[in-house]
Amino acid sequence: MLLNEEKLILNFSLFNNWEEKYEYLIELGEDICFIDPEKKTSKHLIQGCQSKVWLDFEFKNDKLYFYGDSDALISKGLVALIIELYSGNSPKDILTHQDNFFEKINLKEHLSMTRSNGLSMMIKKIKKYAYEQLNKNG
Numbered sequence: 001m002l003l004n005e006e007k008l009i010l011n012f013s014l015f016n017n018w019e020e021k022y023e024y025l026i027e028l029g030e031d032i033c034f035i036d037p038e039k040k041t042s043k044h045l046i047q048g049c050q051s052k053v054w055l056d057f058e059f060k061n062d063k064l065y066f067y068g069d070s071d072a073l074i075s076k077g078l079v080a081l082i083i084e085l086y087s088g089n090s091p092k093d094i095l096t097h098q099d100n101f102f103e104k105i106n107l108k109e110h111l112s113m114t115r116s117n118g119l120s121m122m123i124k125k126i127k128k129y130a131y132e133q134l135n136k137n138g
Helices: 005-013 018-030 073-086 091-096 113-137
Strands: 053-060 063-070
Touching (some): 005 018, 005 073, 018 073, 053 073, 053 113, 063 073, 063 113, 073 113, 091 113
Antiparallel strands (some): 053 063
C-alpha cells in the first residue's frame, strides 16, 4: 500500500454522496503541488485527457515527488489526488502497487469516459517515470 492510500480512502468514505466527493476533489485541486510554469510544455502534457494536464516529477532521497496542474477544476482535482497518492513513494513501491485504489473509492464509475481515460494516462505516466528512475538508479 502506498503512503497516503489509507488516508485518502478514509477521506472519501466520509462523504455521503458523489456531489460531496466531487467538491472534495475540487478542494484537493486547490492545494495541488503546482508544476513549475516553465514546465507546462508538450513534454509534460498528458495525452488523452479531456482538458490540459501537465505532470512532472523530481527524484530525491530514493523517492519520487510529483507536480502537476490542469486547466479544468475536476481534472486539477484528479491530478492532486494522483500526486497525493503517489508522491513520496519509491519507484519500486509505485510499480508494484496494486492499482485498485480508484475502485476502492468508486471513482472510475463516476467519471466520464474521457476523464477516466485521462486518469489512466496520468497513472501510466507516473509508472513510466517510476520505471525510468528504477532502471536509472537501480
